[in-house]
Amino acid sequence: MERNTDPQNLESRLRADDKSALEQVYKLYREEFLNYVKRYKIDDAQAMDIYQDTIIAMHQNFVTKQLQLQQSSLKTYLFGIGKNKVFRYLKLSDRHLRWEADFEDQELESPEEPGLSPQQKLLARKLNQISERCREVLLLFYFRNLTISEIVEQTHYKDVNTVKSHKSRCMKNLKTLMGVDQ
Template identity: 30%
Template sequence: MVYRSGAVNEKEIFERICKGDEKALEYLYQKYYRMMTKLVVTNSGTEEEARDIYQEALIVFWQKATSGNLVLTSKMSTYIYSICQNLWRKELDRKKRLSNEEKDAAVSLDTESEERERILARCIEQLGETCKKVLMYYYFEEMSMQDIAEKLGFANTDTAKTKKYKCKKKLDELVKAQYSEQDFLD
């Protein structure tokens, strides 16, 4: 079946996606790309962030649809749009928290100089094994909270976020206790 704009009804596309038809998902991706990415771009996001959020939303939609448990009570576009909104809201909250953490912390994980790296490495070594892993995964391997939660067997992403926050705080305290601020000022 060839997908042409307007030639396919939404019910049919949804049924095909529920059956795991990736072509139908591609069609959906193209059809709503502008609408979904505009949501992020007009709300302080970049084009790249918009694309990432949209792709993530489609993955969520795909997983729910193919599980057979999704009953649509609205248009697909409305449903996907609300997923995008929720994901973007979470991302904005995360960014806000990060910028607040950076303002609050005397020491940020800014490892531009070798000296800073050495000091941070020494302090990270003094943390517990779980804290070490959480911080390394998050800051150095740039893993998502979801991946960290799965890798370390946490109940969910909120547990991982809380653990990261506490570990970061502990690291900040260690650094402040053991080194003068002068070491961090170039």
């Protein structure tokens, strides 16, 4: 238990895309974060939403950039992201209020999907439909930005060429899948 809550250990588990580490961090700072957000007069449901988005943004930074926190603690880093999200939310809702008359039907865009094209949204849905093995290799390469040799190190693939051929086969499948809906 002590080993698992060790910040260094948590960070390396986050880098390795460990979802249980994510839950652990979520529970660890939840109370404090929600109290912090209260001062901005944001309602509970919205505060919860911001906290969840903050946790996810933190996780994705660890996962895609292999983030190593040099000077700040995990908590400082998390609250830093959170603060940005709170301000962005306040700014957006403020603007939304002032321009309400002009943009009545315009939904507040989630900060997590800035200008995601319909094509990207469709692709995102398809990525949850392809085979587990295809999803894994594509995720490691395109999302986590691991090189082909890093993928060989971290998975059961025999060698670089196997990864390459599997990856290109999976991309082909995905393109076919996308073609069906286009």
